[in-house]
Amino acid sequence: MVPTSYFLVLSAVLFGLGVVAFVFKRNILTIFMSIELMLNAVNLAFVTFSRALGQLQGQVFVFFVIVVAAAEAAVGLGIVILIHRNRGTLNVERVDSLKD
Amino acid sequence: MTAQIAVFLVLAAVAVAGAISLILQRHPIHSALSLITVMVALAGLYLLQGAEFVAAVQIIVYGGAIMVLFVFVIMLLNAGEEERTNMSSMAHYVGVPLGVVFVIEMAYWIGRATLHMNARASGVVSTRDLSNLLFREYVFPFELTSFLILIALLGALVLARREESE
Structure with missing residues (x-):
């Protein structure tokens, strides 16, 4: 049986890579994808703890996280389409009208 | 090394490689495909842990619905390659090592803290138990x-609708 800590380390690595992608990427769509990556890493931790503690609640939470992620993707991509229509770019560095 | 650990290592390597590829690719469609790889690998890891229902939902909802939505929007907006901005040399020489250190530190401390945590010897979780929990105890959150x-x-409908010109 695979030790619990292996899964948690993988989860931490994926979450960290998601944070790094969130900070480094310039395209608003890729930034969205890195949020999904972080949510996936957290889901892995939930499932791992669910197995480690012998309780099913963790998997129920994963289900809710997936539902929320779906809702977030629908609304977020609507916002992305709106930004592209109004400003003609997907680069977050060019969406800076609040600076002025 | 047991077969399970070997399967875990392969799937973990695929997931991490996909995540790194997500960062390195400059074209959004390549990043999206990398993310799909990560999600399929994670579904395999859920199966390895006996969470069949979650694995199926992961493939159907994440790999199917959400990523199709992403790919569809990339296609719709005709998103091209990420333009190289003049990332200042400080961001390049300080930010990248800091990112690497952040990932390693997080993995190290979480691994250290949970080193002696052992999985309860429980067999494959039945989807019936999960649905009992979901539709009895958690029925209000579900609704x-x-x-x-x-x-x-x-x-999403209101946001994406084209404004009527007055």
């Missing part, structure tokens, strides 16, 4: 999620 989906649907 709330349907409202959430409905509101998200309306919100």
Whole structure:
């Protein structure tokens, strides 16, 4: 049986890579994808703890996280389409009208 | 090394490689495909842990619905390659090592803290138990999620609708 800590380390690595992608990427769509990556890493931790503690609640939470992620993707991509229509770019560095 | 650990290592390597590829690719469609790889690998890891229902939902909802939505929007907006901005040399020489250190530190400390945590010897989780929990104990949160989906649907519709010119 695979030790619990292996899964948690993988989860931490994926979450960290998601944070790094969130900070480094310039395209608003890729930034969205890195949020999904972080949510996936957290889901892995939930499932791992669910197995480690012998309780099913963790998997129920994963289900809710997936539902929320779906809702977030629908609304977020609507916002992305709106930004592209109004400003003609997907680069977050060019969406800076609040600076002025 | 048992077969399970070998399977874990392969799937973990695929997931991490996909995540790194997500960062390195400059074209959004390549990043999206990398993310799909990560999600399929994670579904395999859920199966390895005996969470069959979650693995199936992961493939259907994440790999199927959400990523198709992403790919569809990339296609719709005709998103091209990420333009290289003049990332200042400080961001390049300080930010990248800091990112690497952040990932390693997090993995190290979480691994250290949970080193002696052992999985309870429980067999494969039955989907029946999970659905009993979901539709009995958590039935109100479950119903709330349907409202959430409905509101998200309306919100997406309102946001993406073209304004009527007056």
